[in-house]
Structures are given as structure tokens and as C-alpha cells.
Amino acid sequence: MEKDTHFILGVYDDEDVLLHAVEKVRGTGVKIHEVYSPYPVHGLEHVLGYKRSRLPIAAFLFGMLGTTLALTMQFYMMRFDWPMIIGGKDYAAFPDFIPVSFELTVLLASFGMVAVFMIVSNLKPWAQPRIFDLRSTDDKHVMAIDIANNSAVQVEEIKEILRSSGATEVNNKSFE
Amino acid sequence: MAHHGEQHYNLEQRFDFTAATKKSIMTVLVIGAILLGIGIILAMTGGGHHEEAGEAGGHAFHWYERLYANLWINNVFFTGIALVGVFFFAIQFAAQAGWSTPILRIMLSLGNWLPIAGVLMIATFFIANHDLFHWTHAYLFDKNDPQYDSIIDGKGAFFYWPMEKGSFPIFYIARMIIFFVFWVFFFNKFKQISEQEDQLGGTSHWFKMRSWSAYFLVFFAVSSSISAWDWVMSIDTHWFSTLFGWYVFASWLVSGLSAITLLTIFLKGRGYLEMVNQNHIHDLGKFVFGFSIFWTYLWFSQFLLIYYANIPEESVYFIERLSSDVFGPYIFVNLGLNFFLPFLVLMTRDAKRHGIFLKVVCSILLVGHWVDFFLMVQPGTLGHNGGIGFIEVGMFLVYGSAATLVVLGGLAKKNLVAKNHPMLEESYHHHI
Numbered sequence A: 001m002e003k004d005t006h007f008i009l010g011v012y013d014d015e016d017v018l019l020h021a022v023e024k025v026r027g028t029g030v031k032i033h034e035v036y037s038p039y040p041v042h043g044l045e046h047v048l049g050y051k052r053s054r055l056p057i058a059a060f061l062f063g064m065l066g067t068t069l070a071l072t073m074q075f076y077m078m079r080f081d082w083p084m085i086i087g088g089k090d091y092a093a094f095p096d097f098i099p100v101s102f103e104l105t106v107l108l109a110s111f112g113m114v115a116v117f118m119i120v121s122n123l124k125p126w127a128q129p130r131i132f133d134l135r136s137t138d139d140k141h142v143m144a145i146d147i148a149n150n151s152a153v154q155v156e157e158i159k160e161i162l163r164s165s166g167a168t169e170v171n172n173k174s175f176e
Numbered sequence B: 001m002a003h004h005g006e007q008h009y010n011l012e013q014r015f016d017f018t019a020a021t022k023k024s025i026m027t028v029l030v031i032g033a034i035l036l037g038i039g040i041i042l043a044m045t046g047g048g049h050h051e052e053a054g055e056a057g058g059h060a061f062h063w064y065e066r067l068y069a070n071l072w073i074n075n076v077f078f079t080g081i082a083l084v085g086v087f088f089f090a091i092q093f094a095a096q097a098g099w100s101t102p103i104l105r106i107m108l109s110l111g112n113w114l115p116i117a118g119v120l121m122i123a124t125f126f127i128a129n130h131d132l133f134h135w136t137h138a139y140l141f142d143k144n145d146p147q148y149d150s151i152i153d154g155k156g157a158f159f160y161w162p163m164e165k166g167s168f169p170i171f172y173i174a175r176m177i178i179f180f181v182f183w184v185f186f187f188n189k190f191k192q193i194s195e196q197e198d199q200l201g202g203t204s205h206w207f208k209m210r211s212w213s214a215y216f217l218v219f220f221a222v223s224s225s226i227s228a229w230d231w232v233m234s235i236d237t238h239w240f241s242t243l244f245g246w247y248v249f250a251s252w253l254v255s256g257l258s259a260i261t262l263l264t265i266f267l268k269g270r271g272y273l274e275m276v277n278q279n280h281i282h283d284l285g286k287f288v289f290g291f292s293i294f295w296t297y298l299w300f301s302q303f304l305l306i307y308y309a310n311i312p313e314e315s316v317y318f319i320e321r322l323s324s325d326v327f328g329p330y331i332f333v334n335l336g337l338n339f340f341l342p343f344l345v346l347m348t349r350d351a352k353r354h355g356i357f358l359k360v361v362c363s364i365l366l367v368g369h370w371v372d373f374f375l376m377v378q379p380g381t382l383g384h385n386g387g388i389g390f391i392e393v394g395m396f397l398v399y400g401s402a403a404t405l406v407v408l409g410g411l412a413k414k415n416l417v418a419k420n421h422p423m424l425e426e427s428y429h430h431h432i
Helices: A015-027 A055-081 A094-120 A155-164 B019-045 B050-057 B063-094 B101-131 B150-155 B170-200 B204-231 B244-269 B278-309 B312-322 B328-345 B349-353 B355-381 B390-413 B424-428
Strands: A006-012 A034-036 A141-146 A169-174
Touching: A006 A015, A006 A155, A015 A141, A015 A155, A055 A094, A094 B278, A141 A155, A155 A169, B019 B063, B019 B390, B063 B101, B063 B170, B063 B204, B063 B244, B063 B355, B063 B390, B101 B170, B101 B244, B101 B278, B101 B390, B101 B424, B170 B204, B204 B244, B244 B278, B244 B355, B278 B312, B278 B328, B278 B349, B278 B355, B312 B328, B312 B355, B328 B355, B349 B355, B355 B390
Parallel strands: none
Antiparallel strands: A006 A141, A006 A169, A034 A141
């Protein structure tokens, strides 16, 4: 069976039931593709076993890029491109450069972080989002399990695990 | 995530101020006193700058001026730490914070130093007077005197109102006394309500504390700023900076938060406060990290505007410091210890969650912000006769260990945990 096409969906009403269900399903060895919820569920990423985001590293690198860019730009402009004496200071008066460097650091760090997050989370503008169950944007938590990823376990067995873990519905979902 | 189930924490725990702990703090105090003694003897016999001072200012330098300046630096610095303990305590109630419940009593315990700090501050002012504060000289306000200073005369009412300028600085002294009386009053009020809460329970004490916290914060906002002008900025009488109150407050706040963090880690290391976990430590670390940047922001804002505008009456403050052999290097020590170090070391999440990094950084920050106050006080009082030597190190150790003894002594008298605080349960589950 092809990957990323056929899914089993467990639909949950309650976040506490969901949290325990995730622990239980993972405990049986079934791999969870993703869990969709209408709001952030505290501790969900923990029970799903997600590693801590590396986004801060991206933020730091983009911030450093901003600082470097700002200092180089100002230094080049004020010292070489169009030297100007302002307030009787040197051409390259370092303290004057700090506010712009600070602003560009913050700007690039935040823009860079948003861009990286968008790309990594598949939220880029041209992305075609796959809706597993429309109700996960309203009042239901949906656990998606990729059948191809769990070839060792029978489909019926997975459905039974979901039901016994407190899912109010168990559905099939296929994408082209 | 929330872990369900009973929590079995010991809520009756009290800090046991053992003889061994007292002894090690006393040892530091004695070492400080010995260093101070050596410093005083060296200053009395050596001196060295006598002739130079005679030429420059027409006023001979006496060794005890350096002693007074150091008394003043430590008075202001440790008053700030004690005050910030009470301030941060009040903030927790005003903000209705739940996470900090187990460490509330640690914040409050810093305030135990306040009454002693007040006595020391007032006593030092009367002893040091002319040697610390230029504006206390009566001739500055006498139009017939050759040393009449019209600028200081214009500011005279701030010190002497309603009495005649150059006489007794009644307005200044009144402010100093009122501030300390009210701070100690609020501190005692918080202690009293905490005590009642421990005995009686219920939520009414929390609401009472919130109201008193709000009153205190309003008073603190005004008094912390004015005390910064009075006690620190008035040393350089001609000079002024409109954000000076905030700058001193930021320095106090970082020092106070460092002291709270160090005390928390120390108590945890001794096996107390089991309910305080990495998440609480992380939050304290974030406060230290964030307010270190806030301090830098204010330091730099003050510097940049003065540097950029380059108005002589303003820039003299930095020229006095940057172009001085004695103080010039410490400007960079100040920025290095109080900005670059906490900024780079505490940037990662792991560094804020592990006690060892915080222990090192917070200890260095306490020294760093002492250097900040050293740079505020000494150039205006001692000039090139200042510097960091035996007297400075000794006095800092004496004050530091004395304050630690008082604070830990106060902490040992009361319950360590606010056991009937309505948000105690919430703080067990604090997770970030």
C-alpha cells in the first residue's frame, strides 16, 4: 500500500481521553501519523514523543545574520560609500550603529523564524492542506494513523485499539 | 502535562539555620573585616594621592572619604536587594501569579535587611555628609561667597525646603526616613498577613495581600525613583539624567532577582522546597536573563543620548568615567558582567533550567551590579583617589555576609512555604 494515502482516523471528544489514548496507542507499537485538534492541547507533544523544536537555533542564526548585515551595511555606508560627519563623531562611530543593529537583529530573527516555521510545518502559501476531518477545526480531536506505516498490524486490530482507547468514531480516510 | 494524584509535600518545613552555616557566613564576614582593616591601614599610612588632590581641588583627600564612599555604595546596593525582594513579592500578588507560590517567602525574607539598611543609611549620611555630597556645603548657596554656585542654588529647594538653603537638608532627610518607614511598614504588613494565612487559611488573606501589594507598588514606583535621585544622582549635583531612577531600579531588580534565585537554589540543594522543580528555576532564570537585557537597554539609552548630543553639562558624567585610568576599565567590566555574560550564557533553555549555570551567573551578577553602583558613586565622591582595593572587597564581603545572616535568620523563623496559599496546588503543576 502507498504511503501517505490511506489513513485510519480516531475521533475523540475530550482532551484528557485523547492524551491517554495517545499514550495507549503508542504503547501497542502503532505509529501515529499526526493528531489534529481545534486548540493547543497542553502536553500533547510530550505524549506524542516529539523532540523539542529546533526553531530557536534558526532564530539565533537569523538574528546573527541581521546583526552582521546591519553592522556591515552601516559601516560600509558611513565609512566608504558616503562618509558623513554627524555630531562631530568619527565616520564609523560604533555606538551610533547599535540601535539599527538591534532593530535588524530582531526583524531578521522574527521574520526568519516565521518563514522557517511556515516551511517546516507545510504552511507555505502554495501548500495544499489535507483536511482529515473538518470537525477537527471545531470540537473534535482527530488522531490519524497511516496504514502503510503500520504494515505489521492488521487494520481491524488498529481500529479496535482506537475504539478501546475511547474514540467516539473510527473512520477511514483516503487521499488521491 | 498535568500529573493527577495526591501530592505529599512537607508543607510545615522550616529552614534550619544550622551552626555550621552560620559559622561559614561568619568566616566570610571576618575575612571581609580583616581585608577592610588592611585596606584602612594601607589608606591611612600610604595614601599617595595627597599632593595631587591638594593641587587639583584645593581640598586634601582623607582616607576616611574612601570608607564613607564604600559605606554608601553598599548601603544603596543592599537596600536595593532587600527592597526588590519585597517588590517582587508584591508583584506576584498584583499579577495574581500562581507559579511562584513555593518561593514567595524567600522573596519576602530579603526584606529583613530593610530596617538595618535604613539605620545604616541615615547614620552614614550624617557621618559622611560633606565628604559624599557636594550640595551639603552651605557656601554654595551664599551669593556673597566666591564659591557660590547658581546651578546648585537653583536645585537647593529639593534638599532644603522649607528651610533656608544651605542649612539643614530637612526635605532630603524627611524623604529618606519616610521611604524607609513605609517600606518597613509594608514589609511587616506582608509578613503579618502571611502569618495569619498560615494559621487560619482561606482565600481572604490572598485578597488582602493583593490590595496591600497594590498600595505598596504605587508607593514603590515613586519612592524607588526618588531615592535613586536622592542617594545616587545627587552625588554628581550638576548633572542629571531623566531615566536615572529606572536605571538604578533595573540594577536593583537584577541584583534582587539574582539573590532570590541563588537562595532558592541553595535551599533546594539543602533538601528543602521539593515542590520547586526545573520549571520554577527556568522562570527565575528567564527573569534574570530578561531584566539583564532591560538593564543594558537603560544603560545604553542613557549613554547613547548623552554621547550623541554631546552637551558638555551632560557628557561630563561619562568623560569623568571613561577617560579616567581608575574607572575607565570598569565601564567595560560592568557591561561584560551585566550584559554579555548573562545574555550569552543564559540564552539557551537548558542553561536556565539547570541550577549550576544560574548559580554561577547570578553570583557574578551580584558582583557585576555592585560594580555598577561603584561606578555611580565613586567618580563623583573620590575621583582619581577611588578604585577597587582591599577596602572595597572587604566592605562588600562584610555587608554581603551581614545581610545574608539577617535574611537567613528571618527565613528560619517562619514557615518556608505558604502552605495555605490558594494557588499552591497550581504551582505544583507549573510546566513550561
